Amino acid sequence: xxxxxxxxLPDQPSGVVDLPAPVAHHIERVLRLSAGDAVTLFDGRGxxxxxxxxxxxxxxxxxxxxEARPQRESPLSVTLMQCLAASDKMDxxxxxxxxxxxxxxxxxxSRRAVVKLAGERxxxxxxxxxxxxxxxxEQCGRNVVPEVTPLLTLPQALAGASGQRFVLHPEGGxxxxxxxLRADEALTVLIGPEGGFDDDxxxxxxxxxxxxxxxxxxxLRTETAGAAxxxxxxxxxxxx
Numbered sequence: 001x002x003x004x005x006x007x008x009l010p011d012q013p014s015g016v017v018d019l020p021a022p023v024a025h026h027i028e029r030v031l032r033l034s035a036g037d038a039v040t041l042f043d044g045r046g047x048x049x050x051x052x053x054x055x056x057x058x059x060x061x062x063x064x065x066x067e068a069r070p071q072r073e074s075p076l077s078v079t080l081m082q083c084l085a086a087s088d089k090m091d092x093x094x095x096x097x098x099x100x101x102x103x104x105x106x107x108x109x110s111r112r113a114v115v116k117l118a119g120e121r122x123x124x125x126x127x128x129x130x131x132x133x134x135x136x137x138e139q140c141g142r143n144v145v146p147e148v149t150p151l152l153t154l155p156q157a158l159a160g161a162s163g164q165r166f167v168l169h170p171e172g173g174x175x176x177x178x179x180x181l182r183a184d185e186a187l188t189v190l191i192g193p194e195g196g197f198d199d200d201x202x203x204x205x206x207x208x209x210x211x212x213x214x215x216x217x218x219x220l221r222t223e224t225a226g227a228a229x230x231x232x233x234x235x236x237x238x239x240x
Contacts, residue, residue, distance in 0.1 A: 002038050003031060004138045006145065009043040016054060016063050024060035027053065042143045072141050074101030076238045077186040080226050081106045081157055083193040084113040087125070089223040094129045098136035098146055100230040101238065103186075105129065105148045108157045112195030122151045154201060158208040161188045166213040167205045168192070168225050173214030176232050183237040189213070191225045 007023045019027070027033045035055045041062060042048040047069050051062035080102050082093055094105055107126065109117070117125055129148040137145050152160075163186030166179065181187070190210055197205070206212070215228055234240040 002040050004040040006042055006134045006138055013064050016061050019060045019062055044145045046143050048143050073144055074238050077103045079104040079106055079188040081108055081188055081190040082226055083108045083110040084115045085194055085222045091132055093223055093226050094132045095136045096227040098133050099140045102146050104146055106157055107151045109153045110193050111198055113193040126150055165210040167210040169212040170214055170219045173212035181237050189229050194222050
């Protein structure tokens, strides 16, 4: 595969453009590419650009030769409302959600979360997860980067939800195939932390219009649940 890189580009880019220093560093120092090698660039607006690397003094450049707008976005608009999990698990959740077509990832603080984040530390983690989303797009071919939104408490997140709303719950939920899903309306899926939701949190979610949803009789880990529900949604009403 031709390597893909996300970077800021001028409107309607053509000809030779300078590559941002972090992108150039990754190209040269990590991937060991050099002048003449083919690359693909994208800037998150839906297009991708064929180019070849050039060297001008100390500056790495790309000579853009063509633009394409392949359709690789899921037809579904799904927000994954994910309660905080251990850092390596959250990284995995964000990466796989992007690969599976998620439109947005909303990190959420809940009572039983094993990770506690606030202030500047929370902001740094969100920026880290956003970069993971970028890297996942580079790998999977998406040209639109999903947003990882700022960390919210559960009540804040619930208050901002709209469209079809579900909370994944192994007991008493409706099967996904019986949920009356619509592909033309946004979906929000709430996933609990490693310790699960307490009864009060589930009651608040239901009061906010979140219907309990089950993916079968087995209890899924929090890092499994988001990927499983996104894959199931794409199978039932998406592009699988």
